[in-house]
Amino acid sequence: MAGEARLGARRLAGLASRLARALDVPVLTIRLVDPTGRWLDLKAAVGLSKRMRARLRRIPLESLVGNEAVRRGRRIVRAGNPDGRLPPWPRSLLRRYGAGAFVPIRSDTKVLGVLGVGFRESTRPAAAQLRFLDALGRQLGTAIHVVGAGESRRETRSETRFLRRIAAALSANLELPAILDMVTSAAQRLTRSRGGLVMLLNRDGTEFEIASTSRLEEGGSDIRGFRFPVEGSLSGIAVRTGRAVRCRDATTDRRALLRALQQTANVRGLLIVPLRGDSGVIGTLNVSSSRPRVFSDHDRRTLMQLGDHASIAIRNARLFEDVLGHRQLLRQLYSQQYSVLESERKRIAHELHDEMGPTLSAILINLQLLKERGMDTALDAKVVETESLLTGIIEKIRELAYGLRPPMLEHLGLAESMKWLIETYFSGGRLVVDYRVSGSPVRLDSDLALALYRIAQEALTNVVKHARAAHVKVHLHLAPTSVRLEVRDDGCGFDATRLGAERRVGLGLASMRERMDHLRGRLELRSRPGKGSQLVVTCPVEAVDARAAG
């Protein structure tokens, strides 16, 4: 019955007085069935005093007029004195006219209301006059229906557009608070209500939490975060049945048990729809008015649709939150893994350097003693050979130990350690390494210094392994708040965008990224076939550790 409301009280009143004049009758009323289908509401009246109008504002459908005219679609005619069959008609009213008639206001499909006419004469109106009234009722019904259909079509079209826009905006959003705000204000707008509210169920479905509210009235208190049991609440009914719940006035409704909440939020008329998720209801979407109001079927359908969009968006946002949680967990795991790895490396380095190193050196000294004694020439040659093998092994072990755990990182800092790394491992061959340090010396956290050292080590290893480059530039820039490392070669390059798609994914780049991810840094890799490669790492300098200086 969107039409009746849209036809407007003023237009209906104008129509009623024109009809009363044309028919020359003292009393004329137009009543329409309300959206709940339980009442006949007075929409326009001629010849009724204000008091009378207030008294007769709505009459139950379960009444003589309702039953006869609306349910059965039959005309009622009363001639002469009232016979008491028309309570609660006030006598004062009945005195004003002699005969009365109620004719159904009907469209093609149903009875929309009742047209009431009071005649001056007390004699039964002529049959032709009554037939004319019947036709009038039909005409009125058709007009209301047509206007209503047109209005509701237009309204539906713009609502559908709005809903579509909201659905698109919701699906593009993954932040729960923003989604909830969007849903509550859309609910409010679509139903033209005062307040919108989303309540979400807790995990075991026993409690609601008010997750979001739209604008409250002046002075209204914020009820977000308020929790209450599902059992015994109106929203609980929506959850249990999976259907909408309507309530004309929460302050008088027998089912509305949460009076304290309703009073705080000044809630009278209420419409509650369940938020239906994949595996059951996840909460409710509520709209309310501050005056008694019966939300229409149309409101219910629209809110249900919005609720379905909202449920999907809420589920996606929750999944996204889970993903973020997992990423955080992964970061922690990586961080632990690195610290375990590095401490294990440190232990092995110490073992090699402090245990194997001295033992091997002792063997070397013994060999040198044997050589000095000079036993026989054949043996001497073997001793010399063994001596040089051993010297080689001692050097290798030293290198291995230093490689595993660059000892100077802690003493000399990152800049000097990288110099050592380049000179020891990457210089002297065909490749020319140009190493430059700029900025101001900063103390770096030992984790950060080690990560950058490892990244430089891997980047240079990649240059040697893959690039076939002649030159490589390594630039370390240290600033008080951030540090930047760049490794740029003039080698064969590769298609960095297709890494992992066609190209075998190695551990090197992945572990560089993980290291940066865990230190909240950024890694950029720019490379094109034939154009060399450039790796840039930037990382914020946060914690300052006195043990390591950049």
Ligand SMILES: Nc1ncnc2c1ncn2[C@@H]1O[C@H](COP(=O)(O)OP(=O)(O)OP(=O)(O)O)[C@@H](O)[C@H]1O
């Ligand atoms: N400087 C470079 N020049 C040319 N290609 C490179 C360069 N750096 C990396 N690549 C290419 O990127 C790929 C991935 O590098 P990544 O370090 O992840 O793996 P890898 O070096 O092949 O193996 P791993 O590091 O596990 O020993 C390499 O296989 C190589 O094809």
Ligand SMILES: [Mg+2]
């Ligand atoms: Mg590599």
